[in-house]
Amino acid sequence: xxxxxxxxxxxxxxxxxxxxxxxxxxxxxxxxxxxxxxxxxxxxxxxxxxxxxxxxxxxxxxxxxxxxxxxxxxxxxxxxxxxxxxxxxxxxxxxxxxxxxxxxxxxxxxxxxxxxxxxxxxxxx
Numbered sequence: 001x002x003x004x005x006x007x008x009x010x011x012x013x014x015x016x017x018x019x020x021x022x023x024x025x026x027x028x029x030x031x032x033x034x035x036x037x038x039x040x041x042x043x044x045x046x047x048x049x050x051x052x053x054x055x056x057x058x059x060x061x062x063x064x065x066x067x068x069x070x071x072x073x074x075x076x077x078x079x080x081x082x083x084x085x086x087x088x089x090x091x092x093x094x095x096x097x098x099x100x101x102x103x104x105x106x107x108x109x110x111x112x113x114x115x116x117x118x119x120x121x122x123x124x125x
Contacts, residue, residue, distance in 0.1 A: 001052040004059035008047050008083040010067075013074045018049070020069040022118060024062035025051040029118040031101075031110040032093040039110070041117050043097035043124055050088075052111050059085055099123055 006026065010017055018028060026049040032042050044050065053059040063083065070078050105116035118124055 001054065002087050003050060003089065004053050004056060004085055004087050005048065005050045006059065006063055006083060006085045007045075008049075008063070009081040010047070011079045011081060012076055013070050013078045014046070016073060017066060017070045017078065020066035020073075021049050021063070022115070023069070024066050025053070026059075026062055026066060027051060027111075027114050027118050029114040029124050030093055031114055032091075032098075039101060039113075040098050041101055041114060041124070042093045042095040044093075044095070056085055056087065097124065 021027070028044045028046075028049050030042050030044055030050055032040050034040065049063075051059060051062060053062065063085070067078065067080055101113050101117065102121065105113065105120050107113045107116050
């Protein structure tokens, strides 16, 4: 399935928004590989998420739904000030927050492994 990356700015409720993004399949932990094909997990920049969706419209719908859920749960209005959505296949990633996946949080796909680490691994909190 195609991968989409979303870069955005919002005015408030950042932590709640990331929680709602994860519910909709948008993650801030991504997989990357070394030259010898060793998998590592990386923390993306603070206002960047990614996910696997059938097309750009599905990625945008997941983002919009996370925004709506965040607004419903927040005491103040959360405004999406900017956003950009793009598909990507080849990429290079670097982060000061990276590590090898742990077996106890390894899923059936790289996406699931990223999601399980994002949900459970205190390293990525």
